[in-house]
Amino acid sequence: MKVVVTGAAGQLGAATVLEWKAAGHAVTGLTRADLDITVPADVRRVMARVAPDVILNCVGDNRVDAAQAAPLPALAVNAFAVRTLARVAAEYGATLVHYGTDFVFDGDTDQPYTEDDAPNPRSVYGMTKLLGEQLATDAPRHYVLRVESLFGGNMAGSSIDRLWAQMASGGPAVAFSDRVVSPSFVEDVVAATRAVIERQAPAGLYHCVNTGHATWFDVADHLRRLGGFPETCLQAGRAAEMKWLAPRPLFAALSNTKLQRAGVTMPTWQDAVERFVRQRSRQ
Numbered sequence: 001m002k003v004v005v006t007g008a009a010g011q012l013g014a015a016t017v018l019e020w021k022a023a024g025h026a027v028t029g030l031t032r033a034d035l036d037i038t039v040p041a042d043v044r045r046v047m048a049r050v051a052p053d054v055i056l057n058c059v060g061d062n063r064v065d066a067a068q069a070a071p072l073p074a075l076a077v078n079a080f081a082v083r084t085l086a087r088v089a090a091e092y093g094a095t096l097v098h099y100g101t102d103f104v105f106d107g108d109t110d111q112p113y114t115e116d117d118a119p120n121p122r123s124v125y126g127m128t129k130l131l132g133e134q135l136a137t138d139a140p141r142h143y144v145l146r147v148e149s150l151f152g153g154n155m156a157g158s159s160i161d162r163l164w165a166q167m168a169s170g171g172p173a174v175a176f177s178d179r180v181v182s183p184s185f186v187e188d189v190v191a192a193t194r195a196v197i198e199r200q201a202p203a204g205l206y207h208c209v210n211t212g213h214a215t216w217f218d219v220a221d222h223l224r225r226l227g228g229f230p231e232t233c234l235q236a237g238r239a240a241e242m243k244w245l246a247p248r249p250l251f252a253a254l255s256n257t258k259l260q261r262a263g264v265t266m267p268t269w270q271d272a273v274e275r276f277v278r279q280r281s282r283q
């Protein structure tokens, strides 16, 4: 298949390019320098060269607090550019994959969110991402995969990388004991993305997170034990006390049961963290 990957230099995009190339597909990886997806004429020109079968949109403006202060850049990247990609995908009969976020929910629950739960974003960033999800449906064959707290791949910018680095240098790392997440290991998201396309799963919205959920403190403690770091390396903190510009959902666990019903089983977050540690220990 002819596969275009936008955001090819990002955490998810770089891993996506590697995976699809290794699987033998004709991959065009586009960094921001190659294509600014907020310029519709450029998107059309570049896509016309490739006539893609699959567009994997790994672009995101994830600067959550910056969006709260100045919404337009995030709106352009996370929402309106997705509409352009969806319309181009429709023209070429291509499958569009777009990635969403747990930040579309308000976090006022104690049960993992399903795809049927009504979004209620509390931040501008969450609103732009929700709009992007909706605009992606302009592509008849679309997958919107919500991911959360991405970690892994070849880049070291994630929260889990930060916790790992802080504990490895003696700490203390501070992890929230009041924020519940279902982290997403990049390698598992990339594999699941290929699987939904190859299995021709029904188009639509899926939660693409590792199975299970935990507080950030519990995730960090699992990491600490795997690294053999002493307990003094890790301290509990409270997200509710943070003075962020943009509010974050406190309970942000996502259920991936729908993905599983489509035949794609995500490993547990503990298993993913173990593979992350093996990966980072080799680097």
Ligand SMILES: NC(=O)c1ccc[n+]([C@@H]2O[C@H](COP(=O)([O-])OP(=O)(O)OC[C@H]3O[C@@H](n4cnc5c(N)ncnc54)[C@H](OP(=O)(O)O)[C@@H]3O)[C@@H](O)[C@H]2O)c1
Pocket (backbone or CB within 6 Å): 006, 007, 008, 009, 010, 011, 012, 013, 031, 032, 035, 036, 037, 038, 057, 058, 059, 060, 061, 062, 077, 098, 099, 100, 101, 102, 147, 148, 149, 150, 151
């Ligand atoms: N990271 C997370 O924890 C997380 C959580 C939930 C959802 N997501 C979603 O998952 C997807 C992938 O995220 P990620 O963590 O891989 O993001 P990332 O590492 O920040 O990569 C995003 C890439 O998009 C590029 N980009 C930004 N604006 C662009 C534009 N106008 N045109 C072309 N490229 C542009 C960035 O380039 P520059 O580096 O030059 O800006 C960067 O290479 C996004 O949809 C994101 O919203 C991520």
